């Protein structure tokens with residue numbers, strides 16, 4: 001290990017150049033470097049991967065998106081129902097939020113054919129319910145608390161109008 005002074009844009013910087021004979025040595029050094037900065041290794045209780053705990057708070061689960069559930073492990077931990085409910089590959093029609101989306105989509109099409117709303121507004125309304133549905137798929141908090149409220153037709157058309165004005 002030796003300090004190296006290098007010039008970058010006229011400024012002097014002190015770098016450390018470190019040589020390792022084995023990858024393992026580097027990994028150990030990196031690990032202790034983490035310890036030195038107050039981070040420590042922790043095994044995620046959901047995916048069993050190790051991660052560096054970097055906050056003062058007890059962070060029991062990693063915040064990496066868990067490929068199995070499509071949301072971070074820390075989220076899965078807060079919502080244990082996710083593990084039971086979410087199938088491996090969820091189809092749109094399998095979603096518990098699909099029925100409401102379908103009903104809203106039918107209404108949008110009906111209102112359009114009755115001439116209550118023009119094509120532009122209807123298209124934006126569809127775009128909006130699609131985005132709500134997508135969000136409900138990945139954000140369980142949103143799905144449980146906000147999804148239905150957002151999917152209220154008055155709100156849907158209000159949002160559609162707002163989107164057109166922008």
Ligand SMILES: [Zn+2]
Pocket residue numbers: 044045046047048049061062063064066073074
């Ligand atoms: Zn994890």
